[in-house]
Amino acid sequence: MYTPNTDLVIEPLHPLLQQNWQRIGDKLNEVEGIAPELLADLARVVVGSDFVTDQLSRSPVLLQDLLSGDDLLRSYDDDYYHTELNNRLAAVEDENTLHRVLRQFRNREQVRIIWRDLTRRADMRETTRDLSNMADACIDGALNWLYGSACERFGTPQGIGANGEREPQRLVVLGMGKLGAYELNLSSDIDLIFCFPENGQTDGEKKCLENQDFFIRLGKKLIQALDNMTVDGFVFRVDMRLRPFGSASPLAASFDAMELYYQEQGRDWERYAMIKARVVAGDKEAGAELMARLRPFVYRKYIDFSAFESLRDMKEMINREVRRKGREQNVKLGSGGIREVEFIAQAFQLIRGGRDSRLQQRELCNILPVLPDSVGMPEEAVDDLMRAYEFLRNAEHAIQAVADRQTQELPMDTTEQLRLAFSMGFEDWDSFYSRLEMHRADVRRHFADVVAPAEQDEEQEDDHSAEWLELWDGTLEDEQALSYLSEAGFDDADAAYKQLVDLRQSRTVVMLQQIGLERLRAVLPALLEQVSHTDNASETLARVLKLVSAVLRRSAYLVLLAENPGALRQLVRLCSASAWFSEQLAKQPILLDELIDQRTLYTPPDKEQIRNELRQQLLRIPEEDTEQLMEALRYFKNAVTLRVAASEITGALPLMKVSDYLTWTAEAILNVVLDIAWRNLSEKHGVPMQSQGVPCDPNFIIIGYGKVGGIELSYGSDLDLVFIHNADPNLFTDGDKQIANSVFFTRLGQRIIHILNTFTPSGQLYEVDMRLRPSGNSGLLVSSLKAFTDYQQKEAWTWEHQALVRARVVAGDPKLQQEFEAVRAEILSAERDRTELKKEVVEMRQKMRDHLGSKNTENTENPVFHLKQDRGGIVDIEFMTQYCVLANAHKYPSLTEFTDNIRILEGVETCGLMPAEEAQQLREAYIEFRSVGHSLTLQGRSNEISGDELLDSRELVAASWDRLLG
Known part of the structure; x- marks a missing residue:
């Protein structure tokens, strides 16, 4: 006679323990050799789960079966469920038997999984992976049996293979949501999408079907096998609403139809859903091909900050639903719940997944640890989120373990609250709820940091937004617009106004979709306000609008700027200083991402x-x-x-x-x-x-x-x-x-x-x-x-x-x-004839001057100076250093050590080949010339400057040339 050890259970739950133990007491006597440690586990489990109590009361063989294989004590290999279920299905000859075998298999494994979860013999990740692997096995096993039956009746669906010959077609089942990510909970629905490689017909002798018709019939049979409630219960509740066009569409679609839908009709929430999509059953090889075709829809090549916007919309929709149905105490959907942790991870997956393949994973617990390196999220934030996620998922499982019911609501009944607290390892409800609130507060804080709306830029007053938009919309008279631009700080209001009008009337803007126009209007006021504060506002506007024009068709970049006021400020600041900078960004807008973090923007890596x-x-x-x-x-x-x-x-x-x-x-x-x-x-x-x-x-x-x-x-x-x-x-x-x-x-x-x-x-x-x-x-x-x-x-x-x-x-x-x-x-270091060497160096320099130097340095009204090639410029200094090395390295081998002109000149000075003052002046001139050259490049200008600039340095270099090589 087995009796429960009440010392293992908190006192207020003793009546519940006695009640459930009585239900299974007689059946336990038929079980041989239950070890004391498993009896202790059983006490915890019957308090935590009425479902397990019910299953054990119905079938004493179930517990004996689990004990005999040590299944309650061991972890399964990933392929266990497939192997075990296929063995059971091998003898199945009709659909009723198929349904019964699937449900009995599911109930047995559900008892084992709940037992190991409530006793913490399995951690959260093992629990969710076991549930997902069991679901995969049930879907695939049922599908294979039903496919064979359907082919016997209607023939095998056919398509055209790569070699041009007919080949059999099989269904591909995509698992979405938690199933796709191996994160199924104890009482999850399974979200599925059915698809097949291509249209065609079956090869039936008596009756042929279109492939789509065949797979729709097969899909319906699969849903019945999994979802129908029988005397043995159900396997999984099946939800098909995530398929293209939802419930209004055919149950199965071809790969081409799937790809076309996501390219032309796919919405933001569907990108979010497809992150977790996985081929769970059917033709895995064909499924991998489909997933590759759909990947560009999910993961954009550019940094896609529009994800924040769409995730906010989704979260607000969920919040409204939570408020409407009074679900504030829902550990999944409520504030600080599981969904917010998922949103944080998936926001960054959508934004950067196209550029960082590490983010192209499904499991949240694999994504979060990548975020510090990938997106700069603080390690402490990730630690908080990981701890909170595990706690929330364990709480979700404890809630669902009670009755195998799909709910994430915290209980209101006192006994049920104590049961949940006990299953979570706490002595009372208040202790559990306090810890829960701590974790939810952490999630709320980090969710706000990531997905909350961008704060208004301190330097931009809301009052000006309307005026800037009136200017952009063309509602102001021309004189009013010019006056407003002048007062705002634009040095050439006419040019600035024309630039704005030209952009507004451009074909690209006129043909923009509504979402693109909204994003443009969202960022323009802040952009124009920032530009107006620069010293060269009209010139800066031209540069910034060039970038805006380049990204209009990829308006997620506009969202990036709207979401990051700091990045917008840096963009305007740098475009004001450099035409080169704006041109580079216009050519490759993805580089806008580099503006977000000023810590890295202004500290290049060594x-x-x-x-x-x-x-x-x-x-x-x-x-x-x-x-x-x-x-x-x-x-x-x-x-x-x-x-x-x-x-x-x-x-x-x-x-x-x-x-x-x-x-x-x-x-x-x-x-x-x-x-x-x-x-x-x-x-x-x-x-x-x-x-x-x-x-x-x-x-x-x-x-x-x-x-x-x-x-x-x-x-x-x-x-x-x-x-x-x-x-x-x-x-x-x-x-x-x-x-x-x-x-x-x-x-x-x-x-x-x-x-x-x-x-x-x-x-x-x-x-x-x-x-x-x-x-x-x-x-x-x-x-x-x-x-x-x-x-x-x-x-x-x-x-x-x-x-x-x-x-x-x-x-x-x-x-x-x-x-x-x-x-x-x-x-x-070879010794050379100095006279001949000097002659050849001077001749080569003259040839370069003739061919590459400026053509109007003398006798013109606007003389120019070519920084590199004209007399007294950069190349003169380079030729002098090269001459010094070639003429003297046989005596001073150290002159060959360095390749840069500054250190060669230092060597020339050290060897006494040039007075220290002259060598220093040449070094300073060289740095000055190159610095001006860099500045010209950043301004998008050539290497020619006005003929009256840098005169002192040019004359100094020319004098050195004459002394050394004249």
Whole structure:
């Protein structure tokens, strides 16, 4: 005779324990050998669940069955449910038996899951995964049995396969919501969508059906098998309302119809729902194809801040429903409940999931931990949400375990409240409710931080919004509009007014859908107000409206600005300072996301951070997806460049640091591009052999010349590159498709150039110039180190040795880098005839001046000065430093150590080759010229300035030139 241990249950629940124990007492006597620990568990379970008590009272065999397999004590493998249910279904011969077997299987497993949940032998995630796996098994098992039966009656549905031949079609069942995310609760409905690959007919001998008709009939049978209430209960309540067009549409749709619907009719809430969609039964392979086709609907390539707007609308709709039905004490829908935690995660999935594949997951518990790294959410907030979510889900399960009923309402009855508190591990209701309220308060706070409406910008008064919109709508007379713009601070009101009118009357605006117009009107007042406060308001407006025009058809970017007043302020500020900045954003609006966090906007990553950030971004992309890798590289380069430019514009970064950051970015990208190109080729052809039996690893380097070699990159600089390998050209790769080493390295070089040069939707990475390789454009694309050395020693012109002064390895094999540096030092340190050297340097400089310098520097009314090429400019300083190295390195080898002009000039001074004062003046002039050049680039102007600017520095450089090379 088994008796309950009342010490394990709080005293007010003793009557409930005795009552439920009596219901199963006689049946327990028929069960052999219940261990004491399981008797203790049983006391907790019968207090917590009338459903389990009812199932055990009906069938003593059930408890014996669970005990004999230790199923109450062990976790199941994911495939257990499928295997076990298929074994039971193997002998089923009719639908009534199918229904009975499914329900008995479900009831047995439901008892086990509730038992393990209430006794905490399973945690929340195991409970939800077990429930979801059981649902998958029931849906798939029932579908397979019913499909076979339907095919016997009507024939097998047919479609046209990839080879053009007829092939059988099967139903695809999508699980939505909690089922799709493996988050099913103890009494969930299951939300399903039925679809099939393509239209066609069955091949029945007596009666043929259209595929859609066949699958609709099959779907109805499946719903009956799962949903019908029989003497054994039900399996799962089935909800089909999430299918395209809802209850008014056919029960099953083809893949083409599904794709067309979501492309043309899909609404925001359906994107939200599709985040969790998963193929749970039927043709898994075809289902994967469908999910790939629907992914662009769910995850947009751009940063989509419109998700906040739609989620707010959905939340408000739920709030109204909660208030109307008095559900404030609902742990799912009430304030601070489960739904708000889900909204937080899914908001960021919708916003950034297209750019960050880590967010393209279904389970909330996998998404939340990613948010600190992906979107900058504080770790403490994620910890709060994870704890709250687990507590709320456990409470939900405890509520539903009582009667296997779909409810999330906190009980009002005192005994039921105590039962819930006890199941949750508390001694009384007040203790439980206090903890519940703490968690709900955390959720409310974080939900407000993420999804609450954007606060009104402090600098923008609501009073002005109406006036700005009147101006935009054209309701003001022209004179009134011009007067308003002038008073607001626009320096050229006529130009500003024309820009606004032109935009309003443009075809793009006229053809905008209503949602786009609403978003434009929502952001315009704040935008115009901010622009009016700039010193060059009319010019700034032109730049900002160029960006607005570029994003009108992707109006989620307008929502981004409306949602983030700080980002809007930064946009206006930076566009006011730089035409280049606005042009970059117009070309790639996704970069607007970089404006949101000022902490990162004005603090570009250092060299190591650049490498780490790039590596982290690329880890999210499959190695074989070269196209996506190329897009990611372009976004990364543009994002870092934007942050560098913002820092330079605001004075946070000096010129030399700007060039450092831009050069470090190029180096990081070149190393990654080399890895991608090497992997592509070696997977196809194997690895080239350095010598017999010794593979290359990779025995290949990329040498940067010019600005990248001199660590002096600017915005939009191209890359002067040379490729060198150090393998035996007569050997072959070791793959199945062998090619000669020389062919491999040539293709490697071509692949690198392709990745860098190709224009994608995000533009070009870098323009590559390979003319500095041995023999220029007529030479081999990739040289061996020996061939390079021979050429430099025997054939190279003086100007090529000048270029070598600024050459350094920027990517590739460290060992080969050392060998190249030794060759470079040897060539630069060779003793030269100074007279001949001077003559050749001066002649080359004159040729460049004639061909590249300004054409109107003298005898004109408006003379100009070309910063780089005219006399006294940047190239004069570069040629002087190169001459000093080539003329003196045989005596002073240290002159070959550095490739940048500033440190070379420092070396020239240290070696006593130039007076300290003169060297210092040249360095200052060089920095000044380059700083002006950067400023011109950011303003979208050429390298020409007025002829009366920088006169002192120009004369100083010209005088040094005359002393050294005149």
